[in-house]
Amino acid sequence: MAIHKKEEFTQKEQDLAAFAKAISHPARIAILNVLATKNECICGEIVAILPLAQSTVSQHLKELKNAGLIDGETDGPRSCYCINWKAFEKFFGEFNSLFNKLKIKNEKACC
Amino acid sequence: MAIHKKEEFTQKEQDLAAFAKAISHPARIAILNVLATKNECICGEIVAILPLAQSTVSQHLKELKNAGLIDGETDGPRSCYCINWKAFEKFFGEFNSLFNKLKIKNEKACC
DNA sequence: TATATTAATCGTATATTTGCGATATAAGAT
DNA sequence: ATCTTATATCGCAAATATACGATTAATATA
Numbered sequence: 567m568a569i570h571k572k573e574e575f576t577q578k579e580q581d582l583a584a585f586a587k588a589i590s591h592p593a594r595i596a597i598l599n600v601l602a603t604k605n606e607c608i609c610g611e612i613v614a615i616l617p618l619a620q621s622t623v624s625q626h627l628k629e630l631k632n633a634g635l636i637d638g639e640t641d642g643p644r645s646c647y648c649i650n651w652k653a654f655e656k657f658f659g660e661f662n663s664l665f666n667k668l669k670i671k672n673e674k675a676c677c
Numbered sequence: 678m679a680i681h682k683k684e685e686f687t688q689k690e691q692d693l694a695a696f697a698k699a700i701s702h703p704a705r706i707a708i709l710n711v712l713a714t715k716n717e718c719i720c721g722e723i724v725a726i727l728p729l730a731q732s733t734v735s736q737h738l739k740e741l742k743n744a745g746l747i748d749g750e751t752d753g754p755r756s757c758y759c760i761n762w763k764a765f766e767k768f769f770g771e772f773n774s775l776f777n778k779l780k781i782k783n784e785k786a787c788c
Numbered sequence: 789t790a791t792a793t794t795a796a797t798c799g800t801a802t803a804t805t806t807g808c809g810a811t812a813t814a815a816g817a818t
Numbered sequence: 819a820t821c822t823t824a825t826a827t828c829g830c831a832a833a834t835a836t837a838c839g840a841t842t843a844a845t846a847t848a
Contacts, residue, residue: 681802681804704806729806729807730807732808733806736806736807753814754814
């Protein structure tokens with residue numbers, strides 16, 4: 567059976583995993599790259615750049631927004647998106663605190 | 678249709694997405710956390726900590742290994758795992774170079 | 789008001805992931 | 819040689835993700 571057991575892990579583990587999941591598709595990396603370069607961008611520009619249908623891009627944007635990694639604002643009939651830098655700082659900081667525990671004494675016991 | 682279009686993105690985008698995907702599950706975050714804390718660890722210890730069956734943990738370990746994030750070594754009938762710190766440094770460095778492009782002039786045009 | 793334009797949502801097909809039990813493999817112990 | 823222990827792999831069921839076309843919604847513009 568495929569009962570998902572994600573709830574059985576700590577909140578921090580779930581949060582970090584959710585962040586990683588949000589950026590775990592090349593299309594979403596590409597979107598973030600565009601936004602990081604242009605600072606702000608309307609949906610249509612992203613659709614024009616990516617090799618995906620408009621509905622698919624919209625879906626990826628929604629996922630990034632749900633994960634809190636980007637902000638979006640309606641501007642007439644178009645939508646403007648930009649990166650939520652604070653969210654990125656938060657998550658990268660948490661990854662650092664998670665992986666920098668021992669990084670120093672790297673004695674290599676078995677591998 | 679669900680034809681996967683991942684190949685249509687740049688290699689860097691695919692690599693970063695693959696790294697993120699490897700750490701996109703709380704179980705794998707938990708495994709990495711254990712390894713980062715203990716420096717090295719045999720499979721059985723991880724199985725004892727996680728709320729998952731042995732076969733499932735083994736599968737998660739395999740994914741982390743395939744992604745190059747951990748190294749594993751057979752030691753008699755047991756397997757010893759540890760984090761591949763170089764891989765982490767590489768990926769975190771690439772994320773930084775990707776997202777620090779513009780971080781400075783954060784004028785906020787629309788959102 | 790009617791008509792474009794832009795983006796979000798719905799429905800659906802296919803692919804991938806997650807998880808477990810059962811089985812296989814491999815090394816050490818008896 | 820047989821048995822135990824530790825781990826990997828196989829096979830399957832259920833859940834999620836990916837992608838698209840079609841439709842809807844919302845705002846401009848004629």
